[in-house]
Amino acid sequence: MVKISPSLLAADFGNLRAAVQDLQAAGADWLHWDVMDGCFVPNLTFGAPLIKKLRPNSTLPFDVHLMIKNPASKLQWFADAGADIITVHAEACDDLPAVLAQIRKLGCKAGVSLKPATPPEILAQAADWVDLVLIMTVEPGFGGQAFMPAPLDKIGVLRRLFSGRKVEFEVDGGINPQTAKQAIASGADVLVAGTAVFQNGAYEANIRALRGEGK
Numbered sequence: 001m002v003k004i005s006p007s008l009l010a011a012d013f014g015n016l017r018a019a020v021q022d023l024q025a026a027g028a029d030w031l032h033w034d035v036m037d038g039c040f041v042p043n044l045t046f047g048a049p050l051i052k053k054l055r056p057n058s059t060l061p062f063d064v065h066l067m068i069k070n071p072a073s074k075l076q077w078f079a080d081a082g083a084d085i086i087t088v089h090a091e092a093c094d095d096l097p098a099v100l101a102q103i104r105k106l107g108c109k110a111g112v113s114l115k116p117a118t119p120p121e122i123l124a125q126a127a128d129w130v131d132l133v134l135i136m137t138v139e140p141g142f143g144g145q146a147f148m149p150a151p152l153d154k155i156g157v158l159r160r161l162f163s164g165r166k167v168e169f170e171v172d173g174g175i176n177p178q179t180a181k182q183a184i185a186s187g188a189d190v191l192v193a194g195t196a197v198f199q200n201g202a203y204e205a206n207i208r209a210l211r212g213e214g215k
C-alpha cells in the first residue's frame with residue numbers, strides 16, 4: 001500500500017497545529033515539511049523552530065525536505081526539531097555520501113532528492129548511504145505546479161543501481177489521483193501531495209483517492 005505524505009506547504013500557516021492533528025486523524029502516513037531558504041530555490045518557507053513547535057502534535061514520521069544550500073551545516077537543527085527523515089538535494093551537496101552518513105549518525109533516515117533535470121546515475125557513489133530517494137516531478141520551490149512525468153523513469157534506473165539495498169522511493173510534485181496512478185505504476189513507495197490533499201478540506205477522502213481507494 002503506497003504511503004501518503006501530505007505537504008504542509010499547502011496548509012493554512014495560521015493554523016498548522018490543527019492541520020497536523022487533522023491530517024493524522026485523516027490517515028496520513030507521514031508529514032512532509034518543505035524547508036526552503038530563498039537561495040537554493042526562489043521561495044522562503046520555514047525552518048527548524050516551526051517544525052519543533054509542531055512536533056508534539058503528531059506521532060507521524062516527520063519527512064523533512066531541505067531545499068537549502070549547504071544542508072550539512074543545518075542537519076543538527078532538524079534532527080533536534082524531531083525529523084525522522086531528512087532529505088537533502090544532491091545538487092546542494094559537494095560530498096553527498098558524507099552528508100547522508102551525517103544524517104544517519106543523527107539518528108534519522110537519510111534521503112536524497114533529485115531535481116527533474118538531474119540524472120539518477122549521480123547517486124551511484126552514494127548508494128550505501130541512501131535510505132530514501134525523493135524524485136521531484138516539479139521544479140522545487142512552489143506547490144500547485146503541473147506534474148512532469150519524465151522523472152518517474154529514474155525509479156527503475158535507481159532500483160537497478162541500488163539492487164538489493166533497502167531504499168524507499170518517494171515522488172513529489174503535482175501529485176493528484178490521476179498522476180498518483182502513474183507514480184505508483186513506476187514503483188513509488190511514498191507520494192507527497194499538497195494541493196491535492198488540502199483542496200476543499202476533505203483530507204480523508206483526498207488521501208484515500210490518492211491511494212486509489214474508493215470514496
Ligand code: DX5
Binds near residue numbers: 007138139172173
Ligand atoms: C515543491 C515541494 C513539494 C510541493 C508539493 O518544491 O517540494 O512538496 O509542496 O505541492 P503540490 O502537491 O501542490 O505539487
Ligand code: ZN
Binds near residue numbers: 034
Ligand atoms: Zn517537497
